[in-house]
């Protein structure tokens with residue numbers, strides 16, 4: 116889903132074409148295409164937009180409009196591994212706001228906010244890549260950061 | 270020996286994968302014949318990872334097992350000794366015994382990815398009966414059940430289906446709303462991971478009932494486990510005749526695709542979700558036309574929440590009447606309630622409508638996890654009202670909560686202890702609305718930004734009376750000038766916080782950091 120955001124590979128038009136081919140003939144293909152592009156390159160490259168637009172018979176502005184609407188689609192790759200901390204109500208009730216400053220200060224990772232990971236009886240919770248973490252506290256959140264920084268999931 | 274280690278995200282987030290790997294390694298090393306099943310979660314999230322061992326007397330549980338404990342548990346098992354993590358027969362745990370599980374009947378019990386297991390435990394009976402009685406009778410069973418949409422709005426599902434069934438079009442669609450964005454909710458997620466064929470069966474019945482042959486499940490990107498589980502199950506369902514050109518060998522065909530969201534809360538709103546599926550910005554559409562008549566790609570479309578669709582197989586198998594026998598007033602059937610936040614026994618509790626809020630929070634939930642007094646609960650997600658314990662007599666049903674200026678929404682209950690600052694929670698509600706607004710209406714887009722600023726001033730103790738009056742005015746404007754419930758219902762948490770916890774808005778200017786509340790300590 117999120118891909119290797121901290122290891123942004125250089126993208127090529129050929130790879131975008133390849134993604135487009137995979138979705139040829141689908142109903143409403145734009146979101147799955149953008150999802151794959153984001154996953155492959157850690158962002159939706161500016162230069163990919165006209166290629167996608169042309170293939171789907173859309174204007175560049177339309178594709179841009181979609182990219183900018185959704186929080187998951189990044190315009191530039193993250194420079195550090197991303198830790199997504201849940202800061203919604205149920206995790207706030209379990210102390211998420213006490214963890215946020217610790218993560219914000221940590222220069223090894225980039226902190227992103229998400230609103231709910233569906234782990235609301237076990238918060239505070241976080242997502243790194245496709246790996247979920249819950250019952251976070253000041254101690255184990257440090258382990259999580261160390262793991263994320265090394266680019267390995269538990 | 271059959272050992273169950275949940276594959277549910279709430280278990281994996283606290284080490285269940287490592288537990289399963291360790292168990293596998295130890296069993297192989299000792300030459301023990303152990304079959305490991307990655308079941309769904311029983312919904313007792315404080316106990317995860319909850320390892321279960323099948324015995325002749327029933328399944329015996331071991332709670333909060335860490336990978337480092339697996340060896341000791343295994344030794345105890347082999348030697349027939351006790352282990353401190355043992356919680357006895359899982360079915361006898363009061364939290365489970367007190368439930369009425371119709372929708373979650375199989376979740377946590379079966380192997381969620383085994384279609385044979387699904388069939389052996391009552392699965393596919395609903396679809397078989399729908400095929401037998403035909404589309405019109407199937408719709409009428411759902412009408413008779415009194416089922417109302419579990420996604421939040423509570424619209425009668427059967428009536429929606431009748432509308433789509435009556436429309437004629439070359440193509441109709443079934444869309445399953447699995448965007449589950451509300452904080453404090455995870456029932457959709459648990460079901461996708463713990464009993465995915467149930468959702469597929471519900472969608473297939475819906476397709477048969479209204480004459481739709483294609484479907485989509487729209488899952489939020491924050492749910493990587495659920496996405497994988499549904500993709501795998503759909504593949505198996507296709508091979509097993511639960512999807513495809515001939516459902517269970519009948520003349521009815523239905524197939525579906527999994528689609529993944531991209532982090533927009535508003536895309537849970539049904540028309541925004543349809544826009545997103547079509548590949549556009551998730552901007553809310555004005556209604557009418559109803560999606561049941563003009564929905565996905567302009568075609569008649571049933572869009573239902575995961576839990577609504579998952580209730581349907583029971584309704585078809587046992588009859589709408591059997592379902593309607595549970596519940597109270599105009600809230601029929603059962604509701605998978607989610608206890609979340611600062612609560613001791615958090616998790617999934619399915620029960621008939623009518624249980625009181627106090628029973629849920631105090632008796633079943635066991636009060637707060639922190640051990641401090643409960644001060645507030647938010648019911649129904651980020652657009653739901655905050656209630657103090659003085660309102661714990663409220664019975665859990667659509668009407669009672671509406672009368673109390675609240676909503677049950679997707680039935681999430683978030684518990685807060687007495688360290689909560691309700692002025693900050695009110696501010697958060699406005700900030701959330703500002704962050705997630707689709708931008709179509711001014712009261713929502715601009716109002717929420719202004720609301721956040723004004724609440725900041727109130728928190729800082731600046732001209733509180735004047736600013737509170739301004740917030741209330743703004744809330745009125747948002748209520749009546751918003752196209753959808755994001756802008757329209759954000760006033761619920763804000764106004765309820767002001768009404769029930771006025772003291773939090775009239776504090777001396779407090780230091781700006783930390784979440785704790787100086788006036789309590």
Ligand SMILES: Cc1cc2nc3c(=O)[nH]c(=O)nc-3n(C[C@H](O)[C@H](O)[C@H](O)COP(=O)(O)O)c2cc1C
Pocket residue numbers: 417418419420421422423424426446447448449450451534535536537538539540572573574575577578753754755
């Ligand atoms: C801002 C907003 C977010 C919503 N999020 C969801 C959601 O995540 N899941 C859901 O099923 N319904 C959600 N809804 C309600 C849907 O618009 C719609 O009522 C529901 O999908 C209909 O299905 P049901 O009748 O089975 O409940 C949301 C509504 C609004 C206004």
Ligand code: SF4
Pocket residue numbers: 535553705706707708709710711713714751752753754755756757
């Ligand atoms: S109320 Fe807000 S989210 Fe809803 S349609 Fe208007 S701007 Fe969009």
Ligand code: FES
Pocket residue numbers: 201202203204205206207230231232233234235238240451452453454
């Ligand atoms: S509120 Fe944090 S996981 Fe749901």
